[in-house]
Each structure stands twice: as structure tokens, then as C-alpha cells.
Amino acid sequence: MAIRPAEQLIHKAAWLYYAHGLRQDEVAIQLKISRASVAMYLRKARETGIVNISTSTQLFTDDVMARRLEDAFKLDAVWIAPENAYVADPSTDIAVLAASVFLELVSKGDRIGVAWGRTVYTIADIMSYADLQDVTVVQLCGNLGAPYSYRPDQCTMEIARRLNAKGLNFYAPLVLSTEELAEGLRAEPVIRDQLAGISDCDLALYSVGAVDANSHLVKCGALTPAEMAALRKQGAAGVIAGQIIDANGEALDCSYNRRVISAEIASLRAIGKRLMVVQEDSKFEPLLAAIAGGLCTHLVVGAHMAGRLLDHAGAVSKKAS
Amino acid sequence: MAIRPAEQLIHKAAWLYYAHGLRQDEVAIQLKISRASVAMYLRKARETGIVNISTSTQLFTDDVMARRLEDAFKLDAVWIAPENAYVADPSTDIAVLAASVFLELVSKGDRIGVAWGRTVYTIADIMSYADLQDVTVVQLCGNLGAPYSYRPDQCTMEIARRLNAKGLNFYAPLVLSTEELAEGLRAEPVIRDQLAGISDCDLALYSVGAVDANSHLVKCGALTPAEMAALRKQGAAGVIAGQIIDANGEALDCSYNRRVISAEIASLRAIGKRLMVVQEDSKFEPLLAAIAGGLCTHLVVGAHMAGRLLDHAGAVSKKAS
């Protein structure tokens, strides 16, 4: 796409200011516009990812606790957001960190799978803009026509928009009423291709859901509270990309799962980097299940959750010895 | 390496300021230090690459001229620094652009070959800091113990330092007095390994030298002006990584080349991305030779040089038709 004259100016201003280190008034003189305009262009440049400001997330991996978690759970990397009152909202803290980590993990030409949930949408929402034209963001699971603003397709599109990347949406409902229909739909070329393309992703971004009445699956009407409770009795331990998993991180053998249009658990495991972000403390067991199932190589959690995970690991190894 | 307490503070300040978007005074309150200290920490964070500010170099590739050059010379990407009085010093302009392009081309885990020359050193000198711990910078050619500050090992080390990367130096002179000695030295395990590792690089950064009395080879005493003139008569067209190349970009068959300890031309060609940066207008012919020899996939030049290249390409194709 050709650059419009206005964008040209933004580029030039950004270049002179950030790369050459000129002051805004100097830039204004060079470009023969007012300094106020320069300030505005620079803001736009930051907002659109023409300039990229990223901060190292080392601080959060260097934590001893993060190291111990990596060892205990055999994860590639763990980031721990300190919960001790850095910033006003503690849950935002995790999302901000997750967004930074995510941007750090993305490389050029990557294909990225994005699932769905409040956590993912929060991340998308605060993620800074970047300019990664050759990146593709694919939706990992079908849609739920919910009144919520964090529908799967919205998560995907928002992240794609922020990265200046291509978004690949999934035009299918997350869950159908009969297994036959789901099977038929999965066989549709459009859908089949999308599903087949998931294992080619380089990076996945998702959270894990809890199996209770607060789950989005219940709130969006995919399951009734009663059904959810029943699934729980059957061994449901968490929700990943709209599917129910058991304590071992395998798809639970149940009618609901067979009616779902989503990435197969095996496809998810085939993705090189699987970034899981967990905000709520209540998702302890779902997270354990996801880790057990190898659905997570990179993990972003809060300090409290990290502590619980370590305690758990300690208890297990103690029992074993 | 464990983070020192002071660095910890720098990280925290950078995090709160750049990732969370707090103001300096808010950060100061959070960290219980004065705002002045925060300002200082932030400067350090920028200087050490804890925060990374990069600007898209799109502006310079989007130039129509750049596109035409890519087509005419079958290059992967071309960046053209506008010479029309953006900034005070025009040659710095090219170096600043080259540094940005270089940083854009580097990815995590890369192995980078760096050659030597004033141009390369200028780039190293203005390059902003980054935090790429798993990158290795290797020296492409032997040293010249010159009084100059841009010795091959210095170029390598400076770039490695800026990137926070590992520098791999070459402890051998660039040129020896006899062919036998050079051959013997090349067979030394330490040297052999370094030379063998060059083709494994993902990215090379170099310029091309002119074959005249101003060449560094002459200034550093590797060749006398008379010898240089003689080589020119024999078909020398340029200097790459301390070696003499002919108009086709092949190593010239001469005693000097046989006495040199440097990356073989074939090894250079084996490197995926070969970024060539040319500042001086006088290096037109050397550049043509380098391009002819396929020693350059990515090119950064000034507008005037770009014009000359296009004229040349036009003339050649006209003659051909």
C-alpha cells in the first residue's frame, strides 16, 4: 500500500525525532510545520506502531520464584507480576505484563493463534501498537454471539489491528446443538482449512477458564449452570479455547466437546510457543490441568498464583519422596 | 547473571513509566525516590537497551527509487537516505538509517558477521542500545593494528556491547607477509573454527572499500599506494572484509588476497541477509562489483548514489536491447 502524504509526514517527524534525536521544535522547522503539529504527529506515530517503545520484561523472569516455577513445571519461561501494590489495579498489571511478553515473543512472519476470554481481550485492549505486516493472527475457536465485547472474533481482530497484521477469522459458532451438525461443519472446506492451519502457528495466546457458573460458556448461554456442574462431576477441570479439559489437560469425552468447533487440543500442543496468561486466582485448578496437558510453555501469572503453584509442586514432590 | 539492586530499580522505573504509562512523579512516589532520580534511571534504561525505541524504516523503502533499485539489481530490500538537507551532516544520515535497518533485521538468536571500516564503525557508534542476549557478533576478518579507532575487533566489540550480545573476536592479523604463514595460520584450530563459523551467520554488516590511495588498507600500511595502483591495473574493483574483489565480485587472484586472513567470499555469500551500507559517493564502482558478486541482499545508500546506480542500470539495459 502506498503511503499517503499525511503518513509520510508522520514518518518523517518520527524519524527526525526518535532516530536522529532532534527536538520537536527542530523537527517543526525542518518540516515547516508548527511544533504543536509535530507533537500530534509523534503521538500518532506511537499509536500506530511507526515507532515502537518496548521495555524488557527481564525483571519479571529474573525473579527466583519464576525460575523455580520453570523448573518445577518444566516450562520454557515464566513471568510473575508482583501483586504488591505497584499500580492501582492489580489485574491490569498482569495484562500489561502479558501484552509486553506477547510482543516480545512475536517475530516477523509469525502465525499467531488467539483464543478467547476476558483475559485475552484485556490484553488486546491495552496492547501497544506495532507494525508487523507479515504476521497473521488466527482465531482458535468458533464464535459465541454474546452480548459481551470480548467475542472470539473481536479478540482476534483487535490484536491483528494493533499489530497491523492480517486477521483470519472463523465464521462458525463455537458450539452447535447436535454432534452431527458440528461434524458436518468441521468438514466444510472453509472451516477445515482454518482448523488445519492452527497447528502451523508459531505462537498461541490464551487463558484458561474455570468450570463453574461464572464461566463465559455459561454466561454466553453455551451451557447451563446445571450442565456445567454435571461436567464438573464427570471430571471437567478447565476450559481452553472453548473446550472442556480434564485434570490431565485432555479433551473431556463428552457431548459438549463433540459439538464444539475449535482447535483440537493436539493442534494446540503442536504450536511452538504457547503463552498462557492467568489473572484470576480462582483458576488454580484449571491452570494445573492446562500445564499437565502440556498446553503451556510460557506462563504469565500473578505473584499469589505463582506461590500457590510452587506450594502445590512442593507438596506433590514431598508426597512422592 | 543476577540483577544488581540498582538495575532492579532501573527496570522497575522503566516498567512503570513506559509500560504502564505513569508519569515520572507517580513513578517517584511508587518507588519512594525523587523524581530527578527517576529521570536519571529512565535515561539509563534507554541507554542500556532496557527500553527499546525503534522507528519503522518504511519511509525509506517506500521510495519509488528504492523499489526500482530492488528490481534492477535483484536485491531483497533497499533503503535510500534522502540527501536533501534533512539534518546537518549528510553522511551521519546514512549511518543513522543503517543502524535502524540493522536493528530491524536482527532477530533473537542470530549470529551476525561484522566487517570493518569507517562506515561500520560510524554505524556502531550511533547505534542505539538493545537487549539481545542470545545474539552473537562475529568478526569477519583479521585485525590491522592501526592507530585508527575503527579496528575490526573494535567494530565487532562495540556492536556486541550495544546489543548486549556476545562478541567473538578474531585474534589474527588481517594480512601476513608470506602466503605460507597465512596458510599455516588459517589451519590453526582457533582461526579455522572462526572462519568456518562465518557461513553460519544469519546476517552480515559491511561496507565496501575503494581501491585507491585513500583505502584503509593503504592508510593502515597493509598495502603501499603503488601496490594498490598495481592491483587496480590487475582488475581490483573494491575491498570487502579486507579482501580485494574484481568487477564480478570474486576474490582477485593475487598474492595479497592469499596472504589475508578473512572470511572467504563464498562464506559471505552463504549468509542469508547481507546488509551493505555505502556512504561515500566515490564507492560507486566498488559497490557495483559487490552487487555483481552477490555480496549484498540488503542495501543502504544515499539518494545520489541511488540515482547513479539507477542510471547505470538503465544504460546497461538500453545497450542490451
Next chain:
DNA sequence: AGCTAGATTTGACTTTTGTCGAGAGCCGTG
């Protein structure tokens, strides 16, 4: 052509940031 809605630009003002020298704390040393 004349008009209007919207975007863009500007000057004046406010807020935020950078800087500098002074002072405080912290060693190792005589």
C-alpha cells in the same frame, strides 16, 4: 459558486521532563 461538516493546524498556555550543582551516604586507606 456558495455552503457546511469535518479534519488539520496553530498560538498560547499548562504540565511534564531534563539538568545541574549541592549535599548525603559509603567505602578503603593512611
Next chain:
DNA sequence: CACGGCTCTCGACAAAAGTCAAATCTAGCT
């Protein structure tokens, strides 16, 4: 333990950047 030399920190001031309402420009429409 007193002394320099060192780094780190702070307060106050100067410089730079951000903001906003008003002015100007633009393009589409009648």
C-alpha cells in the same frame, strides 16, 4: 577515626512536550 574520592540522591530551575480552543483549510454537496 578522620580523610579524600566515589557514587548516589535531591531540590530548584530551565527546557521541552502536551493540550486545547479557535482559526484555517479541504472536500463534498447543493
